[in-house]
Amino acid sequence: MKARHTYRIYPTDDQATQLAQTFGCVRYVWNWALNLRSVGFKNGERIGYTETSAALTLLKKRPELAWLNDVSSVPLQQTLRDLQTAYTNFFDKRAGYPGFKRKFGPQSAEYTKSAFSFDADTRTLALAKIGAIKVKWSRDIVLEPSSIRILRDAAGRYFVSTVVEVAAVALPATGETVGIDFGLNRLATLSTGERIANPKHSYRVQWRMKFLQRRLARKTKGSNRRKKAVHAAAKLHAKIADTRKDTAHKFSTEMVKRFDTIYIEDLNLRGMVKNHSLARSVSDAGIGMFTRLLESKAERYGRQVVKIDRWCPSSKMCSACGHINSAVVLGVKEWTCPHCGAHHDRDDNAAANIKAVGQTVSAHGGAVRPRKAQALQGKSRRSVNQQATSG
Ligand SMILES: [Zn+2]
Numbered sequence: 001m002k003a004r005h006t007y008r009i010y011p012t013d014d015q016a017t018q019l020a021q022t023f024g025c026v027r028y029v030w031n032w033a034l035n036l037r038s039v040g041f042k043n044g045e046r047i048g049y050t051e052t053s054a055a056l057t058l059l060k061k062r063p064e065l066a067w068l069n070d071v072s073s074v075p076l077q078q079t080l081r082d083l084q085t086a087y088t089n090f091f092d093k094r095a096g097y098p099g100f101k102r103k104f105g106p107q108s109a110e111y112t113k114s115a116f117s118f119d120a121d122t123r124t125l126a127l128a129k130i131g132a133i134k135v136k137w138s139r140d141i142v143l144e145p146s147s148i149r150i151l152r153d154a155a156g157r158y159f160v161s162t163v164v165e166v167a168a169v170a171l172p173a174t175g176e177t178v179g180i181d182f183g184l185n186r187l188a189t190l191s192t193g194e195r196i197a198n199p200k201h202s203y204r205v206q207w208r209m210k211f212l213q214r215r216l217a218r219k220t221k222g223s224n225r226r227k228k229a230v231h232a233a234a235k236l237h238a239k240i241a242d243t244r245k246d247t248a249h250k251f252s253t254e255m256v257k258r259f260d261t262i263y264i265e266d267l268n269l270r271g272m273v274k275n276h277s278l279a280r281s282v283s284d285a286g287i288g289m290f291t292r293l294l295e296s297k298a299e300r301y302g303r304q305v306v307k308i309d310r311w312c313p314s315s316k317m318c319s320a321c322g323h324i325n326s327a328v329v330l331g332v333k334e335w336t337c338p339h340c341g342a343h344h345d346r347d348d349n350a351a352a353n354i355k356a357v358g359q360t361v362s363a364h365g366g367a368v369r370p371r372k373a374q375a376l377q378g379k380s381r382r383s384v385n386q387q388a389t390s391g
Contacts, residue, residue: 001300002146003166009125009150009158010134018130019150019158022071023107029056029068029076031100033083049084056080072128074115082110110149118144125160135160154234170302177261179355181314181347182287187247189347191263191355199247209236244286252293256303262294263358265314265350266307306358318342319352 011019033052040047056076060068068076089095115128123142126132127150145162152158179191188196212233219226255262298305308314316328323339328346336343 001166001168002163003296003300004161004163005139006159006161007138008136009160010136011130011158012134015130015133016158018071019109019152021067022075022109022130022150023152024103025068025071026075026079026109027101027103027107029059030079030083032059033080034098034100037083037087049080052080052083053077070129072111072115072130074111074128075109078110078112104154106151106153108149108151110147112147116145116148120144133160153238155238156231156234157238166300168300168302171257173260174258176259177263177355177359178255178259179263179351179353179358180255181265181350181354182290183347186347187251187290189345189351191348191351193348195347196251199243205236205240209233212236245289248286248290248293252290252297255294256297256301259303261304261306261358261362262298263306263308263354264291264294265312265354266309306362308354308357308361312353312357314350314353314357315346317349317353318344319349319356 033056036052036055037047059065060073083098086095086098090097111127117126118124120142123135123137124132125135125148143164143166145164147163149161150158151161181189183189186195187198190196212229216226216229216233219229295305297303313324316326317324318337318340320342321337321340323337325335325337328335333346334344335346
């Protein structure tokens with residue numbers, strides 16, 4: 001199975017210029033192919049990866065675009081594949097319509113095996129047309145990657161993200177299971193009663209962000225002072241993102257080590273982000289990133305992550321008696337069940353429900369919705385009876 005590791009890299013000034021050129025070509029090809037496909041989409045033509053790939057060969061032969069040949073051809077080809085993935089995600093309703101890439105903001109270029117080399121003994125990583133690049137290998141064991149992505153973040157830092165093949169290692173069973181409720185106030189509440197706070201960092205530095213943004217607004221567009229202010233704000237954003245990522249990594253590792261089965265709610269994140277009052281908290285909590293990490297680590301260590309369908313009213317249902325209290329709306333933090341009198345903390349109760357529903361669903365085999373399954377059973381029984389009477 002695949003694992004992804006990210007390391008900081010330090011290109012020389014020359015290499016940084018070459019990388020900027022590569023990012024520029026990748027951006028150009030992406031935007032060109034996206035335009036081609038968008039026009040085709042509107043006219044009802046089917047333009048897919050194969051068509052754009054053939055068109056790229058012709059594009060690179062145009063004299064006015066000869067500069068596209070100055071960089072490795074592999075990242076250009078890869079960006080067409082990325083665009084294909086973006087379209088697949090769009091058609092499967094996992095993401096919105098692909099957007100154009102902009103010069104400002106994070107940049108990336110992907111290299112497959114034919115366009116980079118890695119020497120395991122000396123830990124040397126070299127890119128086609130760019131050469132050996134200085135890497136801070138922040139792990140003891142570095143495996144040969146099958147593909148790499150070079151990134152530059154908005155703060156101007158460079159990274160290499162490597163994809164390596166790793167063997168899955170099943171951790172010894174602990175006999176423990178858990179339900180996790182992802183919150184807006186806390187990162188998570190466990191059915192064990194534990195509560196995990198959001199990384200407070202982002203709130204503490206909020207005043208500084210406001211200060212930087214105010215300062216930015218006062219600077220003249222295009223001035224050097226403005227550029228400096230933009231960089232300072234981007235650096236702070238990068239720091240916040242690092243803290244968030246770190247928390248998600250530590251917490252997902254701990255969960256996978258402690259529990260054999262982890263039940264979580266299949267949240268419609270996009271639906272939640274649409275609500276403005278929740279937007280910041282949701283993105284701060286990084287629930288999406290956490291879920292992805294949890295699933296990939298579970299796969300690697302032989303654990304199970306079970307997603308509970310959204311129809312389960314986990315926060316409205318009393319975990320003691322099953323009564324559904326519609327008075328539990330967003331913002332209600334504690335409530336007492338009108339049916340059995342149990343007093344609930346909203347999130348503790350939700351975590352308990354997620355675990356209970358998850359165990360029931362798992363026991364009935366996979367992610368089958370109980371109601372649908374019953375309806376189907378009834379139908380098939382009826383058709384059997386009809387056959388019996390008519391035959
Ligand atoms: Zn109750």
